[in-house]
């Protein structure tokens with residue numbers, strides 16, 4: 001039975017309803033030549049195309065739908081250091097020195113986004129700080145994590161005991177938290193649109209509604225074929241997110257994982273009494289809740305991460321119940337927007353960054369931690385193409401691996 005609500009949520013996301021005005025880009029028609037063809041205009045493709053353009057390369061960016069219509073324009077908007085994989089597990093796998101270098105790169109991604117926003121559109125930033133909250137009493141675990149990040153990778157985080165977190169968030173659900181003062185949150189779609197304008201200002205060309213059907217060897221390097229045209233280029237960068245198709249190696253490696261978001265109507269009297277921080281919040285459970293205030297009085301709430309592609313039946317009621325479970329004061333909250341998105345995970349939960357074969361680059365698999373890592377990947381791939389920088393090899397231990405089919409899907413989230 002279809003879900004019945006008094007005010008059914010609007011179609012589209014809150015981000016698209018509040019997007020800066022922008023014009024559609026043309027479909028690719030006929031032949032184009034460029035030094036680099038970037039496939040996919042999510043944040044990975046946009047950052048790569050922008051940095052290549054800034055470094056004087058001719059770039060064609062080909063998007064199958066519209067700019068940031070994938071995960072990049074429909075996410076939580078949290079920009080935080082690190083990766084989808086926990087840093088202690090990264091240390092375990094690649095050793096301390098290598099893990100430290102990877103963590104430093106992830107922090108450079110945060111700083112890159114901060115700088116672009118300052119220069120391109122400061123209104124994109126929506127708030128400061130990130131609280132990782134714990135739903136069970138184990139203060140030692142939080143303290144140990146803070147100590148580890150400080151000692152091993154030099155990141156100063158703050159431990160918040162139960163008393164302090166309950167002053168900031170009016171719920172009994174949390175027993176401790178780790179606060180990251182360097183994190184911030186953004187309107188991701190407006191950020192993507194700002195990057196797109198800057199690419200064009202620098203001479204790059206963007207095509208929308210031009211799905212790449214095949215990638216073949218050709219002169220001078222490769223040809224990308226879309227329904228209406230072709231792009232000939234020496235280098236190709238695949239930034240195709242959760243989509244499969246253009247590269248067998250990526251198709252075997254990527255697990256699409258879904259997650260869902262709702263945005264409330266403005267809450268009468270505001271939310272500031274209940275959420276007394278401008279920080280974004282996420283709980284530490286494997287498929288936990290993530291949320292923040294938007295527009296001062298609306299609540300953006302995400303979660304229900306799953307290998308199932310379709311949203312849970314009755315998504316709005318499920319999310320309302322979850323919100324009320326944490327904040328009983330909000331049990332009658334009205335939901336105005338509800339949407340879903342697909343994240344691209346690799347089984348090792350680290351991004352796929354590097355050269356697949358001479359001239360074909362990949363920047364994908366960012367999982368639920370893509371706002372900083374897509375930026376870092378775009379910069380790494382650019383400096384590899386432009387000046388032969390080999391720092392992307394830090395990701396070699398996390399190359400494309402078979403995702404394990406349906407069993408992999410269950411382990412990968």
Ligand SMILES: Cc1cc2nc3c(=O)[nH]c(=O)nc-3n(C[C@H](O)[C@H](O)[C@H](O)COP(=O)(O)OP(=O)(O)OC[C@H]3O[C@@H](n4cnc5c(N)ncnc54)[C@H](O)[C@@H]3O)c2cc1C
Pocket residue numbers: 039040041042043044045062063064065066067068069070071072073074075076077078079080210211212213239240241242243244245246259260261302340341342343344363364365366367368369370371372374
């Ligand atoms: C609901 C949700 C909440 C999230 N919250 C956060 C968060 O708060 N913080 C965080 O860091 N991360 C978050 N993430 C993850 C983050 O959004 C992603 O990791 C990141 O946006 C991935 O960017 P991308 O460019 O790799 O992929 P995408 O944004 O998915 O872009 C890939 C693009 O490639 C295009 N494409 C695919 N195949 C082709 C083809 N053959 N030809 C042409 N174009 C093609 C697609 O249409 C798409 O536009 C969230 C994700 C979701 C879905």
